[in-house]
Structures are given as structure tokens and as C-alpha cells.
Amino acid sequence: MSYRSKTFKSNMITYGLVAVFYIICEAMLKSGHMSSLMQGLLVPLCYYMVLAVSLNLVVGISGELSLGHAGFMCIGAFTSAVFASTAGKGMGDVPELIIALIIGAAFAAVFGFLIGIPVLRLRGDYLAIVTLAFGEIIKNVINAIYLGVDSKGMHFSLKDVKSLKMEDGGQVIIKGAQGIGKLPRNATFTLGIILVFLTLFIVLNLVNSRQGRAIMAARDNRIAAESVGLSISRYKMTAFVISAALAGMAGVLYSHNLANLQATSKNFGYNQSILILVFVVLGGIGNMRGSLIAAFLLTLLPEKLRFLSNYRMLIYAVVLIAMMIVNSSPRIVAWRKVMAEKYFKRGRAGIDEPEAAAAAAAESAAAQTVEEAAEEERKED
């Protein structure tokens, strides 16, 4: 089977999983088999999936560890909430949501670009630390913003409501740490699933394009990528901005699922960014389907474990460790391969065997080369 048709098949499985998830949930909703707790989790599941896949674009495909993803979500949430409580009022749900999504994505993309300029000059740990700082800055600045609107237009302050100097009858939109109130709450599960599909479509297609190859080439070997004429900073920026825009869309979904929107450390802080990164790492770096599954399981788990009260985070931690081992330990990965071959490939062994044997031979040869290369590098040093 050719490489391209393999990727195609794999992508179709990913889309299929989301479709199956949607159909099952809808069926449960329609037949009344879903608890109200689960119903409340449907939209969060969607925005976490979007966040996980979009962060995986930066971490897995572009190879940069970004710890400020919740910041872009925050920008999308607040810009779209401001729209919803001003110009968006009285519009139908569908046009309001579409425009809100465009606004949220656009603002997050602009901030992604501006933050990307300094951040993408850094590498590795330094990049991680600076993105973390920017994420916190965004959250804290938004926490201090007062925004009002009256007949003269917008009023802005970082102090308090009084210093907005508004006319009588003016409306205060953002009240500092109290955030934005009276939001429409019109996000639906279907909209969430559409966004998950859109995110997957953008990211999976990008990976299989000329630009995506350039992004991955810059990840694999910077020096070689430059030597074949790729402008590294341009493609790193492309990935970063697209990822920020998608996180902004997740933020729109988030803000349209609430009556009151506040920027707290719980929803847009450092912990949230780390949580998204946990989805990416446990789902497999660069593996979009894995990100979806990890986001699904790890969002559901703490809720399902509520009956254990204080012990639930303990179980959660154990599950994290178990997932990490199953996904990354070389021995377990090898064992999984053996098991998969035993149970899934028996039926068509005759066709697949030569290919598998060749791959195995190549793999052992590759392992040898890696060792040789490592040795060489040691000598060079």
C-alpha cells in the first residue's frame, strides 16, 4: 500500500471516530439516556479536542514546546464575547456564531503573529518559558480591562468603571475581574463537532501539503532545511498562527457556552495550558487521533470519578502514568505490535508479510545506523 493511501485511510479513521462519537451522543440525547452531567460535558469535550489538536500542530508538527495555548483561547473567548454582547445582540444564533468564530479566530491569529515574532526566535526550553509568560500576561491583562460603550463609542480603561467616563445609560461590557455577563449561551454540541471537524480538516490537510512538509522538515533538521532553501521562520510562523487561530475558535465555543465569562487562572491560566499539553503528550506527539482520544478520556475521567471524592485526582494521576507507559515505553510498544500482528493481521498475512519483513529488517539496520551516528557525534565532540 502506498504512503499516500495509508495516510488517507488513517485520516478517514480519525474523521470516522469523531462522526461515531457524534452519532452515539446524539442518539443518547434523543432517547434521553444521557445524564445532565454528561450533557454539560459535551461542549467542553469539543473545545478540548480542538485545543489538543491545534496545540499538537505546534508541538508535534512544528516541534516547538508551547505552554501558552490557553492565552490564545482567552483572546478568542473575550473578543467573541464582546461581540456577542454588543453588535451580535439580536442577531440570530447562526449568524452571530459564525461572525463570533471569525472574530475570535482573527484576533487570536493576530496575537499569535505578534507573540510569534519574539517567541519563534527562541528554541527549546526558552521558547517554552516565554510562551508560558505570554499566556499569563494575556490572562492578567484581560483581567484588568474595563470596557464600556455609549453613544460616543468605546471607552477603555485599566483602572475601574468610573474612569471609563461614560455618559448616563452607557453599557459596561467588561468589568475587570468580574468579566463579561449576560452572554447568549448559544453554543451547541453540533457546533462543537463542526469545529472539531474543521480543526482536523485544516491540520491534517496542512500536514499533507507542501507547506506542512516544510514545517516538518524545519522540525527534523533546521540546518538541512535551510540548505535546501526553506525559510524556517516563515513556516514556523505559519504553524504558530494557524494553531493560535484554532485555539481562538475553541475560546469562542467556550465563551458561548457560559453566561458569565471571567479570566481566572482556572480557565485560562497556566494549568489550562498544561492540561492541553497533557492531552497532546499522552495522545502521542504529532498524532492527531491520539490527541482527540486523550482529550476525550481525560476530560471525562475526573467527572466520572466524582463519586470517589478526594481520591479522584489520585486515580487521575495513576491513569496519566499508565497512559504514558502504554504509549511510550519501548517494550510495551513492541509488545503491542506483536499483539496487533497476532490478532489483526492473521487474515491477510500472506499479503502483508514481505512488506513487514522488509520494514523490520530496515528498522534493525536503522537502529544500527543511529548507534553509529551517535558514536560518530561523540567522536566529533
Add this chain to the structure above:
Amino acid sequence: MAEMNERYLLDVDNISIAFGGLKAVDHFSVKIRKNELYGLIGPNGAGKTTVFNLLTGVYQPDAGSIILDGENITGRKTVEINHAGIARTFQNIRLFSNLSVLDNVKVGLHEHYKYSLAEGILHLFKYRPTENAMDERAMEILKVFELDGYADFRASQLPYGKQRKLEIARALATDPKLLLLDEPAAGMNPQETVELMDTIRFVRDRFDMTILLIEHDMRLVSGICDELTVLNFGQILCQGETKEVLNNPEVIKAYLGD
């Protein structure tokens, strides 16, 4: 006078670079004709790879000029120099190890087969025809190096010798005027080296290529190079036709041992 008027593909005039107090390359000059196979040899630490890094913009020379096909490329960045027409391989192989063999070559084709980011994300309009053309061209190049059977393998799965070949294939995909090979035979056994000599000659003829290579393996150098420059302690020790250079007593003393 005839030689003065002759046009060279690469004309390097008196480039130097110093790292701190160390003159890594000192007044290095070389003129390479189109379609020539030129060798750069010298003992370890003589500054051969530094010359490559100067030619490809990894380092900027402190003095001197580099003219490629009539175009002054001194002081340009690596990316621009590749666009101007110089492609290279590396002493310690640098492939895009997680990409497939085919994709490695397609990255090399990047500048020559274009479509917009929107077309790339939507997979519309020029996407499919361009990708098909890229696949075809990449397979053609892989076939030259007998790598077409490995197109779907991950680059890191290839055995060592084939990785070296893939690096050359990727460099050629950028359609350069000049190809720089940094120790292409390093780590190869004698039989692989002989095969590689054939490949390099074939590349020159098939792609009408000009090649400058650094090499330790004397057999390879004497077998295929038209001309040689010997570098020692950053300076040119001897320059000229391969046979003359290899018989020069000073070269024998410095490089091949007493």
C-alpha cells in the same frame, strides 16, 4: 589571456575567516569550470568543511568574494544561496529523519513546485496536479539513486549508504548549478565507495552538474576528480590537475605521510 576570458561557474577570490585568533581559512581561492568534478582535500582540521560553510552562507567571510555563475553571492544567507544555485550534503548526515524518503526529496523540490497556503489547506485547485507532478519528479530522482523502492520508508529506516545517497538526491532536487559533497564516502566500505564513484560520475553527466567534493578517500579522489586543491592549516598548499597534485612531494608529505 585565453584563461582570463574563460567564464567560471564558481569563482572564489581570496576568502578568509578567523575564529578568535585562529585563521581557519586564509586567502582561499578556487575557480571551477562548468561540468567539472573538483576535489578539496587536506588533513583533519585543515578547514575544508569551513570552506563549504563559507560557500553556503553558514559563515560570512571576513574578506574576499564568491561569484557563482557571474552573480556575486558573498555575504548572502544560506537560504538565498540555495536559491542562487548551490546545494550541499553534510559530513554527518542531515536528513529529515521522520519524513518518508519521497517527502525528503519533495522538500528539495519545494521552491520549484508551488501552490498557495490556502490551496495547501483546502487541497483544491493547483494542489493535486502540483503534488502529482512533484511525486513524479521526486520518483525520477530517486530512481537515479536506486532508491525508488524505498520511497515510502522513513528516512531514518534506510541503511547508512542509502541515507548518503538520499542526501545527494535531496540536494539535486533543488536544481542547483553547483553541488557540494562533504565526504560522501565517509563510513562506506570499499565496494560501496566504488558504487558511489559511479553514482557521482553519473550525476555529473545526467544532470549536467558541476561538483565540488571534500574527500578523505584517496581512491575516490584520484578516480573521479578532474582537479584538486589541497588545504593545510587553512591555506592552499597546492592546486591543479589531480595527477600533478597527488605527485607533488609537499602534498605527499603533508597529507599522505612521509
